[in-house]
Amino acid sequence: MAKKEAPGRKRAFHASNVVVIGLGRFGTSLALELVKNGHQVFGIDTDDRIVQSLASSLTHVVTADTTDEEAVRELGLADMDSAVVAIGADIEASILTTSLLLQLGVKQVWAKANSKSHGRILEQIGAHHVVFPEYEMGRRVAHQVSGESLDYVPIDEDFVMLKGMVPESFDGKNLAELKIRSRFGVTVVAVNQGDGKYTPAFPETVLSKGQTFVVAGQVEPLNKFCQLD
Ligand code: ATP
Numbered sequence: 001m002a003k004k005e006a007p008g009r010k011r012a013f014h015a016s017n018v019v020v021i022g023l024g025r026f027g028t029s030l031a032l033e034l035v036k037n038g039h040q041v042f043g044i045d046t047d048d049r050i051v052q053s054l055a056s057s058l059t060h061v062v063t064a065d066t067t068d069e070e071a072v073r074e075l076g077l078a079d080m081d082s083a084v085v086a087i088g089a090d091i092e093a094s095i096l097t098t099s100l101l102l103q104l105g106v107k108q109v110w111a112k113a114n115s116k117s118h119g120r121i122l123e124q125i126g127a128h129h130v131v132f133p134e135y136e137m138g139r140r141v142a143h144q145v146s147g148e149s150l151d152y153v154p155i156d157e158d159f160v161m162l163k164g165m166v167p168e169s170f171d172g173k174n175l176a177e178l179k180i181r182s183r184f185g186v187t188v189v190a191v192n193q194g195d196g197k198y199t200p201a202f203p204e205t206v207l208s209k210g211q212t213f214v215v216a217g218q219v220e221p222l223n224k225f226c227q228l229d
Contacts, residue, residue, distance in 0.1 A: 015038050015039050015040060016039050016040070016081035016082065017039070017040045017042070017079070017080050017081050017082075018031075018034055018039055018040070018041050018042070018080065018081060018082050018083070018084065019041075019042040019043075019044065019075075019077050019080045019082075019083045019084070019106075020034070020041060020042070020043050020044070020058075020083075020084045020086055021044045021045075021066050021083065021084065021085050021086060021087060021097055022044075022045060022085065022086035022087035022088070022094075022112075023043050023044075023045040023047075023050045023051070023054060023061075023086070024050075024086060024087075024088070026086050026088070026112060026133050027043070027045075027084065027086030027087075027112075028043075028050075028054065030084060030086060031043050031054070031057075031058055032057060032058075035057065035058060035059065040059045040060075041058045041059050041060075042058070042059060042060045042061070042062070042077075042080070043058040043060070043061040043062070044061070044062050044063075044064050044066055044075070045061075045063065045064075046063065046064070046065050047063070048063045051063045062075065065093075066085075066087075066093070066096075066097040066100065067092070067093050067096040067097060067100075069100055072097075072100045072101075072104070073104070077101065077104055077106060078104040078105055078106060080106055080107075081107060081108065082106070082107065082108035082109070082110060083101045083106045083108070083109050083110065084110045084111075084112070085097050085098045085101065085109065085110070085111040085112065085127075086112050087112070088112050088113070088114040088118075089114065091114070091118050091121075094111060094112070094113075094118070094122070095121055095122065095125065098111045098122055098125060098127050099125050099126075102125065102126050102127070108128050108129070109126075109127050109128050109129070110127070110128065110129040110130075110131065111127040111129070111130050111131070112130075112131055112132075112133060113130050113131070113132050114132075114134070116132075119132060136154060139152070139154055140152045140153065140154065143162065148162075148164075148223070148226045149162040149163060149164045149226060150162075150163040150164060150165070150212060151163040155216075158218050158219050159216070159217070159218055159219070160216070160217065160218075160219055160222055161189065161214060161215070161216045162214070162215055162216075162222065162226070163212055163213070163214055164212065164213065164215060164226055165209075165210065165211070165212055166191075166207045166208060166209055166210065166211045166212070166213055167209070167228040167229050168209045168229055169228065169229070170207045170209070171207065171208055171209040172206065172207075172208065173206065173207060174203065174204050174205055174206045174207070175188055175201055175202070175203050175204070175205050175207070176203035176204060178207070180225075184217075184221055184224070184225045185217060185218070185221035186215050186216065186217030186218075186221050186222050186225050187215065187216050187217060188201040188205075188213055188214070188215050189201060189213075189214045189215065189216050190213065190214040191205055191207065191211060191212075191213045191214075192211055192212045192213065193211075194208075194211065198214060201213070
């Protein structure tokens with residue numbers, strides 16, 4: 001088992017210790033984002049080349065097979081605040097790893113699923129959170145491709161936040177007079193003032209055509225709202 005230590009990382013307020021198992025594209029991107037936000041990230045993968053390549057970027061990285069119960073126990077993962085099982089293709093490895101982490105008592109176990117049935121098994125064995133990155137990203141990109149929105153972030157099955165263009169009919173009016181929430185059942189959350197920065201939306205915020213804004217709401221009213229021009 002190869003062990004690599006990376007230089008200490010600055011801790012942010014509420015920094016947590018997270019173990020990311022499976023450093024493929026999803027696991028690596030997630031691990032690097034956590035480090036960027038000041039968290040302590042312990043990365044594990046069976047592939048020594050991947051482990052070497054992340055040695056200076058993550059807080060700590062180890063080459064190990066997390067389906068091996070003894071190896072997992074030796075790694076002392078029980079004290080981690082959360083664990084992310086980012087193994088997708090090898091469903092058996094994903095399930096065994098998730099189950100070992102749950103047995104160890106890791107407080108929050110997140111697991112990536114590559115299919116609905118994979119996700120269902122992860123839920124049945126007790127994973128606290130199951131994510132479907134391909135499915136979720138597919139939904140998100142579909143809305144960009146169709147031109148309905150510039151970005152689309154599903155919060156849950158029926159609640160979404162999106163980035164869209166201010167319709168021409170809203171030009172020069174403020175949110176209070178437009179009565180967006182009562183007329184359309186959606187909420188304008190933030191508005192881009194043209195300098196690339198978003199600021200929170202207030203009743204007196206005036207909208208201009210061509211400006212972008214962030215709107216939140218349930219899927220159906222939000223879809224109707226996106227068709228305004
Ligand atoms: P991605 O789409 O994120 O690239 P993927 O869905 O193709 O990943 P896999 O290829 O199964 O998922 O796994 C991602 C990573 O998990 C790989 O780097 C692989 O080496 C690692 N991995 C697979 N099995 C294990 C295991 N038993 N223990 C530790 N790491 C593992």
